[in-house]
Amino acid sequence: MRNIGNWNQWNRARGNASGSEQTGQGQQPNFTFPKDPGSQEGTGRAGKGGGILRITAIILGILIVLSFLRGAYYSVDEQENAVVTMFGKVVRTDTAGLHFKLPWLQKVTIVDMTTHGFGIGYDVDNNGQNITVEDEGIMITSDFNFVDIDFYLEYKVSDPIKYIYNSKEPEAILKNAALAAIRSTVSDYTVDDVITTGKSQIQAEIRDRLSASLNHKDIGLQVVNIQIQDAEPPTQEIVQAFKAVETAKQGKETAINNANRYRNESLPTAEAEADKIVQTAQAAKEARIAEAQGQVARFEKMYDEYVKYPNITRQRLYYEAMEKVLPGQKIIITDGNTQQLLPIGSFTGNAGSGSAGGADYEK
Secondary structure (H helix, E strand, O other): OHHHHHHHHHHHHHHHHHHHHHOOOOOOOOOOOOOOHHHHHHHHHHHHHHHHHHHHHHHHHHHHHHHHHHOOEEEEOOOEEEEEEEOOEEEEEEOOEEEEOOOOOEEEEEEEOOOEEEEEOEEEOOOOOEEEOHHHHEEEOOOOOEEEEEEEEEEEEOOHHHHHHOOOOHHHHHHHHHHHHHHHHHOOOOHHHHHHHOHHHHHHHHHHHHHHHHHHHOOOEEEEEEEEEEEEOOOHHHHHHHHHHHHHHHHHHHHHHHHHHHHHHHHHHHHHHHHHHHHHHHHHHHHHHHHHHHHHHHHHHHHHHHHHOHHHHHHHHHHHHHHHHHHHOOOEEOOOOOOEOEEOOOOOOOOOOOOOOOOOEOO
């Protein structure tokens, strides 16, 4: 009703203006069109709504620009690699540093390249205690004995692209391959070798087999090291028996080491004594040879004299022999018929050349 009233008022004002023109006064009508309060209110509401939309658009634009800038770069740590893909296709692989990409079109996957590890035959709970996993640790040896053996496997990513796309769960594949290599290797050794002396060889053979298996599977992982943590029989009685065997083997090794040490200490002394004996015998040999050569030379000279003067030489040899023999003998003179023998004593007082105990009698 308000609008209809305003419209009638406007028509009356227009009619008055027309009458003034017909009277020829030439004056312009002075009137204003009535303003609709409703339309004025709508115009204010529309202006206010347009300002809110402009502010919202500006905020959205700023957020879009910030998002664009934020998604245009990324950083890679020193021990990481980044695989960049676009529409599911690998574009490149980036190492440590700050890199740029196309926002919303390129995707970046960060791969940790450090060394990781996990146990085989046991798990570690939240308190740091080892929990035995019998399905993994119990194995059979070549002599059909059971052994409970634990390993610790260290590995790292060798190819980040293959690690991401060649398998869904590469760590699970690695663990299964490790179990297969361990069981195949342990089954080739006796229980004594597994528990005592063959650990190093077993570890090396498992590492070689597992590396070959990973190369065949091509999942982007490589073995860093695998080590036996513990190896023992599955029951307590067998454990005690093997401990006794191990103690006996250690005692054997100790006895061998002691014997080797005694040999090393005694052998130089024996060799020195042997050298001394050999040198003494060599000196005695040379002395006897020299003495014999001197006697030969003396005999040859004596023989030459004997050839010239045989009687004189023979008599001289007899006298010389008597000089050597008679001074140490007891001399008794007898005609062979008397029964009482009178010793001849030494004129010089030597007890050895005469009789000191009285007369000797011969029947």
